[in-house]
Amino acid sequence: MAVDPKEFELEYFKKNGFIRQKCKVCGTHFWSQRISDVCGESPCVENTFIENTPTTLHLDLNGVRETFLNFFNKNGHTIIEPYPVVCRWRDDLLVTIASIVDFQPYVTNGELPPPANPLVVSQPCLRFEDIDNVGVTSGRHLTIFEMGGAHAFNYPEKEVYWKDKTVEYHHELITKVFGVKSEKISYKEHLWSGGGNAGPAVEAIVDGLEISTLVFMCYKMENGHWVPTIVRTVDTGYGLERWAWLSLGTPTAFHAIFGPLLPKFMEIMGVECENRVLIETGKLSGALNVENPNLSNQTREKVAKRLGFSVEEYMRRIEPFEKVCTVLDHTKALAFLLAEGVVPSNVKTGYLARMLLRRIYRILYEFKCENQLLELLGYQIDYWGKFFRNIEISRNEILKLAQIEVEKYKRTLEREMEILIKKLNNLRKEGKREVPREVIVEAYESHGIHPMQLKEQAMKLGLITNIPQDFFSSIIKMHTRKTAEIEEKDELETILLEKKIPSTEKLFYEDPKLLQFKAKVIHVHNNYIVLDRTAFYAESGGQLSDIGKITWKDREGVVKYVKKIGGIIVHEVEGATPPLNTEIIGYVDKERREQLSIHHTATHIINGAARKVLGEHVWQAGAQKDVKEARLDITHYTNITEEEIKRIEEIANEIVRKNIQVEIYTLPRLEAEKRYGYRLYQGGVVPGREIRVIKIGDHDVEACGGTHVLNTGEIGFIKVVKVEHIQDGVERIVFVAGKAALEKVQEAFGILKDVSRKMQIPPEKIVESVEKIIKENEEIRRKIKKYSKRLSEYALPYIKEKAEILSGIRLYYVVNNDLDESTHIEIGSTAIEEIQNLLYCALIPLNNVVQVVVFSGKQAQEKGISAKDVANFVAKILDGAAGGDKRFGRGGGKNIDKLNIIKDKLIEYLKDKRCE
């Protein structure tokens, strides 16, 4: 989609003398009051604000945040609290990457009203796609940053403000509040798109630095075309870190963001760097980008020249500093992630936390201070905890999760390093001098050993390692395979949408005990029917669907499955299907519903209990409630112990015995979030503007659409059946409740009784007895093995006697299955040692096949008799095949009918052989 230039012809620009111009370097159009042939953004120009701030107000990040919020507040925007950095309210994103994410999709698509309109928020955001640039670009790239979002949501019936006012606010803040001269600012034309939305945008540039992006979201993608949206959203992103950097004019943004933490981290890591090196780097840092190595290298040369250094000398000075910055950024991001209960693991946000921690650890290791990782994390908590209360509150949780993860990483490194050393030693033995690329890739991908760590080890062993410049990007390319995701819409879904069938009235919410109801059929499609109202619960939230029957007149249909399509509930009916507009009576299977409800409420109770026993990092990672049993997956960093399970069981059953009322009520989404926090979203995303809250005393509160019991006492009893380790960071608790629990216990006792009766041993002696049996079994197995060996010795005289003498060789030929193949091998191999002119030939008929074992003694071999050939000869008669060598051959075939002619043919064959 190309943007119509008209989109940018703002009244505000015209009235204030902004002129549209084109940058001769990058070709972008921009608006500025000053005539210039360049757009003003680095790398088209240098960063001129360094050591030469254009502002009259000088603030660090915390100051900028306050000023920004107050400015918009004074201009009619309501300040709202930032959302979490882990965006659990959406299933299409792992982390909050922009302030607008807080309001997508329900606010931006008009389904929900915003918490205020207009509003302003300073939203901590995480972004990982530029992680390799963090530290090397003087702070232009960060994994964690605050996006100042001033948002206005414009509805057809209610216009708040649009482009002109947005630019005006921005311009006023930067000029009147921060005191930048108006002509210093240029606004670059840009098209923004993301998350299925798009719109024109302007990027605000001051003295080389892009400080804000003002987006006017007004299109959405529909059937491959951009169409206007109903709600037009002002989506501004003020880069607060950059505003702070600009206003202080410090050599890097890290100075402005981290203040006293920067010198502290430098001291701990033992890093020093002259200011002039940082200043000269900062001026040109707009051209530094690891994804563009050519430009970066040129820029490095340029900076080195200005400083009067060789490139090597310059890099030696700047690189350690850059690593300090990376650590500063990463430890902050890690603290924010862990504060929200993210358990480091190998999936999703857990992986992001792990990656950050490992990067930090590796850098600190380089500076020999890896043991101070937790200390550094502590400083971040001290510093940011003052402004973000949850960081301070979660201090212990953050440090504990980090500590456990460090220990895990150390263990992994130790183990994997040993494997690597072995491999490197092998390379050396093979006479190689350089580590091949495959080995570097394998070490990194399969064993988590960073190329730098590999290089260090290889050097010790005298091997050269050349890490390709594009190593990481090539790995990423290997992984990214674009798969066109085409969501196939159900045929039924399409029809329901087209016919505009209304949402079904959900009787199971109004009265969870209602199991019999009257309703009218409003749509029929094959054996699927839609009613105007229903008490049948449709499968969702891990709770299985209800079943039952419907009757009308004198007819009856069985409801075997119920599903939800949007707000419409569809019943799959077997047997007779009622015609349209029939009045029916529905009967919900009572036992199943009760059991599912019991399991569902029990799941919430177990979840709360697990959180109490294991810690605040416990989140539901998945759940399924079946009739027979239920399971709950939770995030946790280590295997749950027997003791912990016992405590969870105890707490859960205590809640049951207290017979607490299960409160169910709906709240406006924002109200619910405000009252109970994002912990509500245990079961994942809950769409819609109203949230159904399930509250069990002060034990647990969750947003949930399932059916529940009225009082916890109805559950009767909860028993954990087993605990499984699903994946790193996720544990599964399988449990039973209510009647299913009774059945499970009865079943367990039944098994015990059966075993006891069969073994004729009292239950309490079973374990002891089984141990004995296992031991005896092992002994027997050993004996058989020993005996078959002995058998080969004892068999010798027998074989000598039975073997037929055929001019010079002796043939021992046997057809039966008294002995198995391995025994024949044992006997045969011993026999030919003793009787060197022996040809040992055993045919073992088994079910439908015959196995052939042939041994040929030394003398027999000399006479040209090869065991392999004999085996092959025999096997061919049996329509099979054989292999081996001249001493030992084995094979077989399927044609059992030929079994009786083999001996004659074999003797003939041997005669022929000796004629040769």
Place this chain on the structure above:
RNA sequence: GGGCCGGUAGUUCAGCGGUAGAAUACCCGACUUGCACUCGGGAGGUCGCGGGUUCAAAUCCCGCCCGGUCCA
């Protein structure tokens, strides 16, 4: 969620269609004898689980489980 690597003796691994191996630790013996070393012998395995192909599977194919790791 996807990709890759791995699962064989107590341990570390080799074997990669045709009798399951090495090293190390273990047990016994010899030489020594303070220990170590050396030598000889022994014991130790449902080759992760389940299917399939084959006369024959640790080995090839498919599915699953477990461990590790990278990416989203």
